[in-house]
Amino acid sequence: MIIRGLRHLLRAWRGGELGLLGFSLALAVAIVSGIAGFSDRLSRSMEQQSHHFLAADRVLKTARTIPDEWLAEARSRGLRTATVASFRSMVYAGDAMQLASIRAVSEGYPLVGELGTSDELFGVASAQSAGPKPGELWLDSRLFALLNLTMGGGAEIGDQKFTASQALISEPDQGNMNEMLAPRGMINYADLAATDVVQPGSLVSYRYLFAGDESQLDAYAQWLMPHLDEGQRWQGVRDGQPAMAATLKRAEGYLLLAASLGVALAGAAIALAARRYGERNTDNVAVMKALGASRRQVLTHYGVQLGLLCVVAIILGGFGGYGLQWALFSSLQGLISVDVAAASWRPFVVGAVTAVGCTAVFAMPPVFRLSKVSPMRVLRRGNDEDGAGLLAGALSGIGGIGLLMWWYSKDILLSTTVLVAALVIGLLASVLVLYLISVARTLLINRAGGALRIALAAVYRRRIGNAFQVASFALSLMALSCLGVLRTSLIEDWQLQLPVDAPNHFLINIQESEI
Structure with a gap:
């Protein structure tokens, strides 16, 4: 037929x-x-x-560290993980000091996207697939200027001494306005304990990053959600970046x-x-x-x-x-x-x-x-x-x-x-x-x-x-x-979300009389 x-x-x-x-x-x-x-x-x-705006596919936000078993469970399911701890601290360089927003990042950060650093202050960024090594400190270019610090000079955060080896130009998950306005710095997560700046009652936020296939992420989320309390949030790009x-x-x-x-x-x-x-x-x-x-x-x-x-x-x-x-x-x-x-x-x-x-x-x-x-x-x-x-x-x-x-x-x-x-x-x-x-x-x-x-x-x-x-x-x-x-x-x-003449550079803490 x-x-x-x-x-x-x-x-x-x-x-x-x-x-x-x-x-x-x-x-x-x-x-x-x-x-x-x-x-x-x-x-x-x-x-x-x-996902580059999160530096990961999913993020767990919390005000305290999570049990190691949670990360072990994620790795057993084939997910890649990284940890970011954010806090405010004074950075010292000789007699100069400046309050900065510091981020301690673990090995593997960022899971998605790239960091931008430069060997020159306010220079052109070069892509970096990993954060600073132990003992290194990456600082915002303006923080170098505020501290009168030269590239490769020494700086201190808490009890730990660092070498300011790179100018930090950009971060894939640089979306928090408070972090954007304050001078930024980045250290290795392994150096966080040595600084001794994180004490009981310190204002520290932790971001645990996860990357993998959607099926693996969904399965892990089903396992994780019953373990979370009210202060912990599991987010994707639609939750963590409302504008995006x-x-x-x-x-x-x-x-x-x-x-x-x-x-x-x-x-x-x-x-x-x-x-x-x-x-x-x-x-x-x-x-x-x-x-x-x-x-x-x-x-x-x-x-x-x-x-x-x-x-x-x-x-x-x-x-x-x-x-x-x-x-x-x-x-x-x-x-x-x-x-x-x-x-x-x-x-x-x-x-x-x-x-x-x-x-x-x-x-x-x-x-x-x-x-x-x-x-x-x-x-x-x-x-x-x-x-x-x-x-x-x-x-x-x-x-x-x-x-x-x-x-x-x-x-x-x-x-x-x-x-x-x-x-x-x-x-x-x-x-x-x-x-x-x-x-x-x-x-x-x-x-x-x-x-x-x-x-x-x-x-x-x-x-x-x-x-x-x-x-x-x-x-x-x-x-x-x-x-x-x-x-x-x-x-x-x-x-039309932004007018044509919208500014893209800002000066902070400038008095009107100083303009």
């Missing part, structure tokens, strides 16, 4: 009957898998890049809507192609019925063709979707500075499910209507337009598209909003077309010439189908317009 169906498919393709439908299905898979893949890769890239979380949420909302509108756009294209496919095969089915073919044979004949066509469209559309992803990332190469995440299989599954779903809800209804064609059509042609059938097909198609959008976005509000908007716009477009056709027929039917009168009569006879086509085009334009408007709105929203 499959071999015979493949022969029929090739014959129908050469005859031009399946060209438009096959192209529409492949285009639908390419659009959906391309947009979904672009959204998925960009979202994962932003998520990975945002808000940016990610806005970007994800736009990308999800883009993919959802891509599904709607694909459905509209397939609906038009499927309707044309059904119209062109009506006479063929009438001949088959006249030669003794049963309804079941008609359904099997065209069902196998559509199934094989769907498989071919999925394969070709999958390659097209990957090419679309490449084109989108290439066009944004100058705007995206993060490393793009590798392609995953999920967007192509979304494209395949979209193709199967659109074939079922858009292409199969015309086939079911074909199976009901009377053999008498061979002798007597007439208007086979079925208004009720078109309406039922449109409603089933809209419902199927709604389910696909919900399955992809997992956002019932977003899916419902897009679906209701599509229904309203499609209904308004259909009513407007029906009204214009009726008005044109009333005003022009008695004044027009023979050719125009025949054309108007044909348009009026197929007014429901014409209204359906216009509604499909209206939905396509709605999808493209929404993407353009929302893209502009998203970028403008990001740009």
Whole structure:
């Protein structure tokens, strides 16, 4: 049956009957898998890049040290760990002293991202994958100036002497405003006890960093959460960096809507192609019925063709979707500075499910209507337009598209909003077309010439189908317009978070009279 169906498919393709439908299905898979893949890769890239703001994938914040067993449990699950202790302390260099914000970091810090240091004060940063070695002290460039300290000079914190070996330029998790305003210093965690500055009652905050696969982190979080008390918080980038979380949420909302509108756009294209496919095969089915073919044979004949066509469209559309992803990332190469995440299989599954779903809800209804064609059509042609059938097909198609959008976005509000908007716009477009056709027929039917009168009569006879086509085009334009408007709105929203003349350098503790 499959071999015979493949022969029929090739014959129908050469005859031009399946060209438009096959192209529409492949285009639908390419659009959906391309947009979904672009959204998925960009979202994962932003998520990975945002972890640099934590110097880890997850952070445990606490005001006291945690049991060693907690870290041992994390390592046993394949997670990498590091510890950061932050406190305020006086830094001494000869007779000079200055209050600074000190961070003691363990081996392995940072787990994600890089430190920036320089051999010169206020120099260009060079990347460092690890913190200071025991006995070394990295200081903010302005702290060198405040202490009259030269590079490689000696400094003291508490009871411990250090060598100021590097100027600290940047830290991946430098997000706390108090730490940003105060002069900063960094030492090795192994030197913390020797300083003897941490005493009972000292104001010290601990950050335990964890990095690994999401599944490992989630499993460890389930083990850890029952052990935490009220003063301990397990955080990801969305919890620890509210501004970054808000940016990610806005970007994800736009990308999800883009993919959802891509599904709607694909459905509209397939609906038009499927309707044309059904119209062109009506006479063929009438001949088959006249030669003794049963309804079941008609359904099997065209069902196998559509199934094989769907498989071919999925394969070709999958390659097209990957090419679309490449084109989108290439066009944004100058705007995206993060490393793009590798392609995953999920967007192509979304494209395949979209193709199967659109074939079922858009292409199969015309086939079911074909199976009901009377053999008498061979002798007597007439208007086979079925208004009720078109309406039922449109409603089933809209419902199927709604389910696909919900399955992809997992956002019932977003899916419902897009679906209701599509229904309203499609209904308004259909009513407007029906009204214009009726008005044109009333005003022009008695004044027009023979050719125009025949054309108007044909348009009026197929007014429901014409209204359906216009509604499909209206939905396509709605999808493209929404993407353009929302893209502009998203970028403008990001740009308006800070005014154009917002300062990016600040002087602290300056009296007004000293300006």
